Amino acid sequence: MERLYAPWRLNYITGGAPKKAGPTGCIFCDRPAEVEEKDAENYIVRRGAVCYIILNAFPYNSGHVMVLPYRHIASPTELTAEEGCEMMQLTAAMTDVLTGIYRPDGFNIGMNVGAAAGAGIAAHLHMHIVPRWNGDTNFMPVIGDVKVLPETLPQTYEKIVRYFEQNGQ
Secondary structure, eight states, rough: OOOOOOOGGHHTTOOOOOOOOTTTSSSSHHHHHHHHGGGHTEEEEEEEESSEEESSOOOOHHHHHHEESSSSSSSGOOOHHHHHHHHHHHHHHHHHHHHHHOOSSSSEEEEOOOOOOOOTTTTOOEEEEEOOTOOOOOOOHHHSEEEEESSSSHHHHHHHHHHHHHOOO
């Protein structure tokens, strides 16, 4: 029998988190509040004026990122015009970046607003961008309730940041 080791997934399976939330109690507020020198450690791949992009710590696929306003809001109805515009601009830019890196066949892009809709952190609005490939669902998630990812979060982070740098974005 072949064995597959993915120790970084243990936090997800056991319900743990890679880092605890800091002083505000919201990981999506605490991470960008830290100095930019910690962006790699915090997986923040891009900062805008009112929104930022961060890797999902428990990705569905390699390249799974989220676009969030810095401001702690729970609903799209609370977005300012500037936040809504930048959120969509960063979403479009990130879709181009992920296409350049991974060449996916498509994307799932969207928000789960509220716990009842499946938002894991319902108190802070976030837009998911998930690269998808034809046939990217196999028996592992269906039978084994396990998702196999071909790279680690630090590898994904490095690819995305390097792409931004190399393409002058």
